[in-house]
Amino acid sequence: MTFLSALIIVLLKIGIIIGTVLTSVALMTWVERRGSALIQDRLGPNRVGPFGLLQPVADGLKFLFKEEIIPLEADKFIYLLSPLLVFVPALAIFAVIPFGTTIKIFGYEIEPLISDLNFGILYVIALSGLSVYGIVLAGFSSGSKYPLIGALRSSAQLISYEIPMSLSILSVLIAADTFSLKGIVSSQSGTSFSVLPNWFIFSQFIGFFVFLITMFAETNRIPFDLPEAEAELVSGYHTEYGSMKFALFFLGEYAHMISASCLITILFLGGWNIPYINLTGNLGAILGIISFSVKVGFFLWLFVWVRWTLPRFRYDQLMALGWKFLLPLGLLNFIITIIIKWGII
Amino acid sequence: MIESALFYIFLVLTLIFGLFVALFRSPLYSLLSLLGVISCLSVLFYFYGATFISFVQLIVYAGGILVLFLFVIMLLKLEPEEKSGEHPAFKVLAPILFFAFTSAGIGILFVQRTEIPKERFIMPISDFSFKLFTDYGLPFEAITLLLLASAVGAFILAKRKI
Numbered sequence: 001m002t003f004l005s006a007l008i009i010v011l012l013k014i015g016i017i018i019g020t021v022l023t024s025v026a027l028m029t030w031v032e033r034r035g036s037a038l039i040q041d042r043l044g045p046n047r048v049g050p051f052g053l054l055q056p057v058a059d060g061l062k063f064l065f066k067e068e069i070i071p072l073e074a075d076k077f078i079y080l081l082s083p084l085l086v087f088v089p090a091l092a093i094f095a096v097i098p099f100g101t102t103i104k105i106f107g108y109e110i111e112p113l114i115s116d117l118n119f120g121i122l123y124v125i126a127l128s129g130l131s132v133y134g135i136v137l138a139g140f141s142s143g144s145k146y147p148l149i150g151a152l153r154s155s156a157q158l159i160s161y162e163i164p165m166s167l168s169i170l171s172v173l174i175a176a177d178t179f180s181l182k183g184i185v186s187s188q189s190g191t192s193f194s195v196l197p198n199w200f201i202f203s204q205f206i207g208f209f210v211f212l213i214t215m216f217a218e219t220n221r222i223p224f225d226l227p228e229a230e231a232e233l234v235s236g237y238h239t240e241y242g243s244m245k246f247a248l249f250f251l252g253e254y255a256h257m258i259s260a261s262c263l264i265t266i267l268f269l270g271g272w273n274i275p276y277i278n279l280t281g282n283l284g285a286i287l288g289i290i291s292f293s294v295k296v297g298f299f300l301w302l303f304v305w306v307r308w309t310l311p312r313f314r315y316d317q318l319m320a321l322g323w324k325f326l327l328p329l330g331l332l333n334f335i336i337t338i339i340i341k342w343g344i345i
Numbered sequence: 346m347i348e349s350a351l352f353y354i355f356l357v358l359t360l361i362f363g364l365f366v367a368l369f370r371s372p373l374y375s376l377l378s379l380l381g382v383i384s385c386l387s388v389l390f391y392f393y394g395a396t397f398i399s400f401v402q403l404i405v406y407a408g409g410i411l412v413l414f415l416f417v418i419m420l421l422k423l424e425p426e427e428k429s430g431e432h433p434a435f436k437v438l439a440p441i442l443f444f445a446f447t448s449a450g451i452g453i454l455f456v457q458r459t460e461i462p463k464e465r466f467i468m469p470i471s472d473f474s475f476k477l478f479t480d481y482g483l484p485f486e487a488i489t490l491l492l493l494a495s496a497v498g499a500f501i502l503a504k505r506k507i
Binding site: 122125151 | 373377380396397400401403404407408409412415416419470
């Protein structure tokens with residue numbers, strides 16, 4: 001493969017993956033509104049296009065044409081920078097996420113992932129750590145009290161829940177013996193005792209539980225959406241943001257949700273693996289991508305489902321859950337994993 | 346070719362951000378520049394093949410320590426520094442020291458002439474951790490003791506004030 005063709009393939013992959021992610025973000029806003037309507041026995045947006053499917057396009061146009069307002073008290077540079085600091089890390093995570101096995105097109109062997117980084121999981125942890133900045137700076141630079149309180153809450157929450165998240169990821173790393181996301185998926189192929197699929201959701205059940213809850217907290221979704229609790233804080237750290245700048249926060253949140261679902265699928269549900277079926281060749285690759293999308297789709301629906309079912313936590317309850325319940329549970333799971341892995345007993 | 350060009354771009358960026366850290370009067374902008382320095386450093390580490398260190402740099406410094414700094418700036422509402430408090434001697438000393446240190450740094454660079462390695466060698470994580478806990482076991486433990494000591498010290502300092 002020459003340098004030029006390799007470059008073209010990588011650029012194409014980046015284009016396709018970013019396009020897919022942004023389309024699914026648009027679709028998710030539609031699913032969220034129609035889903036909430038379904039749960040509350042209403043109709044939801046159904047006027048624009050068939051089933052209201054073009055509603056996200058209309059929303060996007062509305063955001064683009066809104067007046068650009070920058071508050072007088074705001075620090076202009078940081079105020080304009082922070083939506084980007086939220087949006088870019090959320091999108092950059094998709095650089096290492098593997099969507100399936102190798103496909104052969106026109107004699108080229110193409111892997112459906114942008115970069116098979118050796119330390120993929122470290123990259124993911126680093127980026128999720130960086131996503132705090134956008135939120136904190138947004139709240140701080142707006143020069144208003146509600147965003148400031150929202151930003152403080154959000155950063156405290158993100159930092160507290162990052163610890164149990166890392167602990168549950170560590171247990172998976174020990175079980176899988178690799179840092180690469182592709183390696184983690186391939187270590188979950190096949191079955192154990194020829195009945196159960198080899199997925200970590202079974203062997204790492206506590207880890208899965210902890211990771212799922214921390215993902216809800218990391219994406220600022222109900223029941224952990226205290227940073228934007230409308231009843232107390234207007235809408236938290238993006239109160240002072242309007243037009244496309246608000247849309248970037250919105251897109252970032254949904255992109256974060258999709259990447260979280262992809263991570264849960266990769267770490268605990270065997271990625272593109274289908275139980276009892278050995279995926280080979282082009283057909284296998286396509287089936288793998290479909291299986292990956294179905295699993296991701298389920299978790300995305302779970303995010304919507306939980307949001308319109310549960311109420312919001314109080315702030316002390318949130319912190320108690322993180323530090324007094326999830327952290328010990330994560331540690332316990334970590335120790336159990338080590339003991340089982342190396343048979344210390 | 347592209348790699349070495351990128352390497353030098355990030356090298357220059359690191360220096361520029363480093364200057365900004367010192368030059369900005371607003372602590373918030375200094376902190377953002379420091380974030381830039383750390384991110385660029387992690388890219389430079391990556392070019393040298395130290396992949397693990399490059400990510401740990403981002404996770405620990407950018408994701409942990411700088412967020413704490415940001416908290417301090419936010420909660421104490423640190424205002425940009427005033428010009429008036431400077432001693433007149435600093436106005437003479439500061440440029441001299443600055444040029445002395447930068448010329449010394451550039452001189453060292455010219456003498457040593459480090460180049461980016463042609464073939465990047467990435468150490469597998471298992472080898473890395475094996476080395477860390479065998480060959481470098483004692484320094485590693487010493488550093489953990491140092492960190493523990495500073496944590497205890499901070500605790501006692503905070504306690505005395507209350």
